[in-house]
Amino acid sequence: xxxxxxxxxxxxxxxxxxxxxxxxxxxxxxxxxxxxxxxxxxxxxxxxxxxxxxxxxxxxxxxxxxxxxxxxxxxxxxxxxxxxxxxxxxxxxxxxxxxxxxxxxxxxxxxxxxxxxxxxxxxxxxxxxxxxxxxxxxxxxxxxxxxxxxxxxxxxxxxxxxxxxxxxxxxxxxxxxxxxxxxxxxxxxxxxxxxxxxxxxxxxxxxxxxxxxxxxxxxxxxxxxxxxxxxxxxxxxxxxxxxxxxxxxxxxxxxxxxxxxxxxxxxxxxxxxxxxxxxxxxxxxxxxxxxxxxxxxxxxxxxxxxxxxxxxxxxxxxxxxxxxxxxxxxxxxxxxxxxxxxxxxxxxxxxxxxxxxxxxxxxxxxxxxxxxxxxxxxxxxxxxxxxxxxxxxxxxxxxxxxxxxxxxxxxxxxxxxxxxxxxxxxxxxxxxxxxxxxxxxxxxxxxxxxxxxxxxxxxxxxxxxxxxxxxxxxxxxxxxxxxxxxxxxxxx
Amino acid sequence: xxxxxxxxxxxxxxxxxxxxxxxxxxxxxxxxxxxxxxxxxxxxxxxxxxxxxxxxxxxxxxxxxxxxxxxxxxxxxxxxxxxxxxxxxxxxxxxxxxxxxxxxxxxxxxxxxxxxxxxxxxxxxxxxxxxxxxxxxxxxxxxxxxxxxxxxxxxxxxxxxxxxxxxxxxxxxxxxxxxxxxxxxxxxxxxxxxxxxxxxxxxxxxxxxxxxxxxxxxxxxxxxxxxxxxxxxxxxxxxxxx
Numbered sequence: 001x002x003x004x005x006x007x008x009x010x011x012x013x014x015x016x017x018x019x020x021x022x023x024x025x026x027x028x029x030x031x032x033x034x035x036x037x038x039x040x041x042x043x044x045x046x047x048x049x050x051x052x053x054x055x056x057x058x059x060x061x062x063x064x065x066x067x068x069x070x071x072x073x074x075x076x077x078x079x080x081x082x083x084x085x086x087x088x089x090x091x092x093x094x095x096x097x098x099x100x101x102x103x104x105x106x107x108x109x110x111x112x113x114x115x116x117x118x119x120x121x122x123x124x125x126x127x128x129x130x131x132x133x134x135x136x137x138x139x140x141x142x143x144x145x146x147x148x149x150x151x152x153x154x155x156x157x158x159x160x161x162x163x164x165x166x167x168x169x170x171x172x173x174x175x176x177x178x179x180x181x182x183x184x185x186x187x188x189x190x191x192x193x194x195x196x197x198x199x200x201x202x203x204x205x206x207x208x209x210x211x212x213x214x215x216x217x218x219x220x221x222x223x224x225x226x227x228x229x230x231x232x233x234x235x236x237x238x239x240x241x242x243x244x245x246x247x248x249x250x251x252x253x254x255x256x257x258x259x260x261x262x263x264x265x266x267x268x269x270x271x272x273x274x275x276x277x278x279x280x281x282x283x284x285x286x287x288x289x290x291x292x293x294x295x296x297x298x299x300x301x302x303x304x305x306x307x308x309x310x311x312x313x314x315x316x317x318x319x320x321x322x323x324x325x326x327x328x329x330x331x332x333x334x335x336x337x338x339x340x341x342x343x344x345x346x347x348x349x350x351x352x353x354x355x356x357x358x359x360x361x362x363x364x365x366x367x368x369x370x371x372x373x374x375x376x377x378x379x380x381x382x383x384x385x386x387x388x389x390x391x392x393x394x395x396x397x398x399x400x401x402x403x404x405x406x407x408x409x410x411x412x413x414x415x416x417x418x419x420x421x422x423x424x425x426x427x428x429x430x431x432x433x434x435x436x437x438x439x440x441x442x443x444x445x446x447x448x449x450x451x452x453x454x455x456x457x458x459x460x461x462x463x464x465x466x467x468x469x470x471x472x473x474x475x476x477x478x479x480x481x482x483x484x485x486x487x488x489x490x491x492x
Numbered sequence: 493x494x495x496x497x498x499x500x501x502x503x504x505x506x507x508x509x510x511x512x513x514x515x516x517x518x519x520x521x522x523x524x525x526x527x528x529x530x531x532x533x534x535x536x537x538x539x540x541x542x543x544x545x546x547x548x549x550x551x552x553x554x555x556x557x558x559x560x561x562x563x564x565x566x567x568x569x570x571x572x573x574x575x576x577x578x579x580x581x582x583x584x585x586x587x588x589x590x591x592x593x594x595x596x597x598x599x600x601x602x603x604x605x606x607x608x609x610x611x612x613x614x615x616x617x618x619x620x621x622x623x624x625x626x627x628x629x630x631x632x633x634x635x636x637x638x639x640x641x642x643x644x645x646x647x648x649x650x651x652x653x654x655x656x657x658x659x660x661x662x663x664x665x666x667x668x669x670x671x672x673x674x675x676x677x678x679x680x681x682x683x684x685x686x687x688x689x690x691x692x693x694x695x696x697x698x699x700x701x702x703x704x705x706x707x708x709x710x711x712x713x714x715x716x717x718x719x720x721x722x723x724x725x726x727x728x729x730x731x732x733x734x
Contacts, residue, residue: 015571023579030590323720324497327713368720369615372657415611418665421580421672428676440678443586451587455579466570 004474008467012460019459020452024256027451041255049249051241056084060091063106064099074106081110081204082171083238086143089136092129101125104132111135113204114171143173152177152197159196171204175238178204179231182224191220198223205230229270232262259452268456269449271442277453280438287351287434291358291423292416299362305394306363307370312393323371329364350430357429361422365415416465417458498721501714508711512537529703532685536670536711539601539684540663543608548659550609555616555651556643559624566617573614576607581665582673589679596679600670608662615658616651623647653722660719664712671708685711 021044028043050058059080062073077084088107092100108122111131121131141147152174155163167174178201182194195211202210209226211219241249251257262269268277306322313319386396424436435454442450511533558569576584581604589599623629623646632642670686673679675693679686685704692701 011567018571026587026591030587320497323717327497327501327716327720368657368661368716372654372720417580421582421669424580424582424676425672436676439580439583440676443583443678451579451583454583458579462573466573 005467005471008470009464012463015463016456016459020260020456021256023455023459024259024452027448027455028255030446041253041258044251044254044256046250046253046257049236049241049246049253051236051246051249052080052083052238053087053240053242055237056080056087057091059084060088060103063102064095066099066102070102077106078109080172080237082114082143082169082173083175083240085110085136085171085173086140087240089132089140092133092136100129104128107132110171114169115165116169139169142170148174149177152181155200156181156193156197159193164196164200167200168203172238175201175204175231176235179227182227185217185220185224187217191215191217194220194224198227201227225276228265229262232258232265263453263456268453271438271450272445272447277449280450281435281453284433284435284438287427287432288420288423288436290351291354291426291434292419294355294358295362295419295422296416299359300366302359303363303366304370307367307372308374309393310367311371311374312387312396322367326364326367329360350432354426354430354432357426358422362419365418416462497717501717504710504714505718508533508707509537529685529688529707532688532704533707535597535684536667536686539597539604539670540666540715542601543605543666544659544663546605547609547612547662548655550606551612551616551655551658552648552651554610554613555620555655556647558613559617559620560639560643560647569610569613569617572610576610581607581669582676582678585669585673586678596673597670597684600666600673600679604662604666604669608658608665612655612658612662616655619651619654620647623650656722657719660715660722664715664719667708667711667715 025043055076059073059077063070063077077088085107088103092103095103102125105125105128108128111117111122116135117131120127122128148170151163151166151170155167167178178197181197182201185191185194191211195213195215198209198211202208207230209223209230211223215223236249236253239245241253252261259269268281270276271280303326306326310319310322310326313322383396387393423434424439426432427434427436438450439454441447442454511530513534514530554565554569554572557565559566579587581600584607585596585600585603588603589596592599629642629646632646637646667685670679670684671689672686674684674686674690677690679690685707688704689701689708692704
């Protein structure tokens with residue numbers, strides 16, 4: 001049984017992919033394309049991922065042509081910064097003189113940010129061309145991954161002015177290693193280290209996400225989280241895709257790929273109002289979780305015991321009365337809460353009332369299948385004998401739970417989304433701040449981040465609950481053989 | 493008392509079906525009060541019937557394939573249930589309606605029919621797994637009964653009532669989910685009891701609220717009673733086994 005559970009847990013990862021791909025497609029289609037954070041990316045497969053090299057060469061071409069978008073290309077080249085130099089400077093000699101002058105002038109702000117060259121070097125286009133040609137001859141060897149990694153590591157370990165200048169000179173070419181150096185953050189020493197690294201990253205990207213002096217660990221983690229989000233969206237501006245990284249980029253540089261990466265990092269994305277999904281879940285999830293726990297831990301068992309009792313009083317007034325009561329409660333619970341709201345009545349003890357309504361509603365709906373299941377079991381010889389020798393019905397009901405458990409367990413776990421819907425209704429009716437309001441708002445506004453997080457966590461919970469349900473089923477009834485076991489036994 | 497409850501439930505549901513057949517003759521869709529209640533009955537009943545029929549067929553077919561067929565079908569059913577169970581019905585319906593560029597009502601019918609069908613299939617699967625270990629099934633297998641005959645005579649009579657009961661509860665779910673979705677504001681107007689209810693809640697009008705609220709509550713309760721009684725009646729043959 002344990003082997004079966006482990007096997008299925010391992011299958012959860014491919015299952016999540018199988019589930020999230022169509023869900024992502026459907027939600028992307030259903031939500032507005034225009035509001036997507038990365039609308040220019042393809043959904044699942046990027047056959048031509050654009051990295052730093054492609055972007056730099058495209059900007060170079062536009063500046064060289066001196067067309068109407070040359071100014072925008074200059075701005076782009078400035079943003080690409082040092083990461084563009086290994087692709088732009090080797091092309092210098094191939095450009096015609098006019099284009100070379102324009103490109104050299106476009107690179108002057110980058111050089112100033114890198115802290116290289118003097119005023120004399122940039123006083124005319126010709127001197128700038130000369131400077132950049134010489135610079136590349138002397139410093140091309142510095143723009144290599146191993147050199148950059150060592151420079152960043154040295155700076156992160158012992159940040160001195162000299163080591164800082166070394167990394168500043170590499171500009172955005174060092175950004176991948178700077179981002180990597182922002183982790184881990186365990187203690188105050190890490191915060192101090194990361195503060196210097198973040199400061200440098202902020203300088204080369206002209207962003208203002210810095211860690212203040214004496215900041216707490218949480219504050220530092222929050223700032224680094226912002227950098228993580230930035231890096232996820234802008235990595236392709238600073239990294240050249242070659243070889244296997246290009247192959248990986250065909251999947252990573254897609255809207256789905258970015259969502260997966262963000263989710264694997266535990267971020268789950270950002271809502272349209274700017275808050276992170278995790279923050280929203282922390283803020284709103286507690287209320288909904290309490291309602292769900294009440295339903296599963298109180299409502300379902302109560303419905304189970306009531307159903308078992310009704311089955312043991314089969315075709316007697318007490319059993320029929322319980323059936324009528326359950327039917328009435330199942331019909332009235334949701335409507336009753338709506339009535340409460342529509343009449344504008346005061347809602348005393350809102351959370352308690354919502355909890356009571358949740359328990360009653362769940363118990364009423366759980367009553368029917370459980371009564372049917374116990375009805376079957378109640379005809380078995382040992383239970384009939386028990387009743388004949390005078391065992392109290394409640395004791396018999398409890399004992400019969402195990403035998404009728406299979407159907408009940410399967411049903412309880414598959415009803416989870418329904419229970420969640422009930423929780424949303426009750427949150428609305430009793431004005432509770434749960435995740436229902438956020439979900440409704442996400443559906444209306446096409447908030448893909450929230451809906452995908454919701455689908456991902458829902459699939460994960462359903463998958464785990466399905467495994468738990470089958471394990472409980474096998475524990476309750478040892479005669480149960482899973483189809484996979486059947487095949488294995490047949491083969492052996 | 494039990495038979496009176498059942499007769500009352502059946503009578504109420506029959507009355508609703510008659511109202512549905514009369515359609516817009518007695519009321520106007522979107523109107524409040526009794527008129528809106530009468531007009532909303534048709535849309536609600538149509539979708540409920542569709543869900544009952546389709547989910548019953550899906551439950552039997554998928555449950556049997558998962559429990560008795562090749563192991564692959566069991567895995568596929570588990571994955572499908574995970575897909576359909578990932579989001580609450582109201583959210584799936586809203587997304588589906590947006591995707592198909594249709595109103596929420598056809599989307600509600602399609603989504604709930606499949607969702608309830610596959611959920612019921614899981615229950616049927618669990619039941620079939622247990623039944624497979626029963627003495628009478630082992631005896632039937634030992635005596636050379638074919639798989640088809642085994643399913644028709646020994647399995648189907650046991651799982652059909654449960655599946656039908658679940659399908660009827662699917663009909664109740666249509667009413668409940670429609671009301672829930674309209675109430676929380678996720679479904680646009682569809683001329684059903686749910687939208688009438690939501691509109692009454694929005695206007696805080698007791699007069700407009702009374703009939704759709706009563707209709708919804710009685711429909712859910714009646715379907716629950718009829719579903720239960722049907723399952724009970726069809727289960728009678730099993731009693732002779734013990």
